[in-house]
Amino acid sequence: MVFINQLQLNYTSDMEKAMHGAHGVGYETYSRKHEVRMKVEKRRQEEHIKCQQMIANLEKKVHS
Template identity: 60%
Template sequence: MEKAMQSSHGVGYETYMTQHEVRMEVEMKREEDYKKSQELIAELDSKLHNHL
């Protein structure tokens, strides 16, 4: 988990767990990434259904 956290967000797990500001930044970025992925999925799904 440490390596994934470091490579994905640029912070170590210990920093993430002990620094509230860092944790909030990471979680906001995760939320943003999730929303973008959901928009992309909806767009691709729409295109797929329009071409069937």
């Protein structure tokens, strides 16, 4: 069997704990399963957009 989607990642135990805490999966699963990576990255993108919107709203309030 050939793993086309597997990532070669170097990570620490603290990164493993953070990944489990934030996304409920470990790096081993994240690196092997494309659908898991896409779900995690979609959630990260959504969180990033929300944070950018919050920053924009705060800046608007500060400069008003």
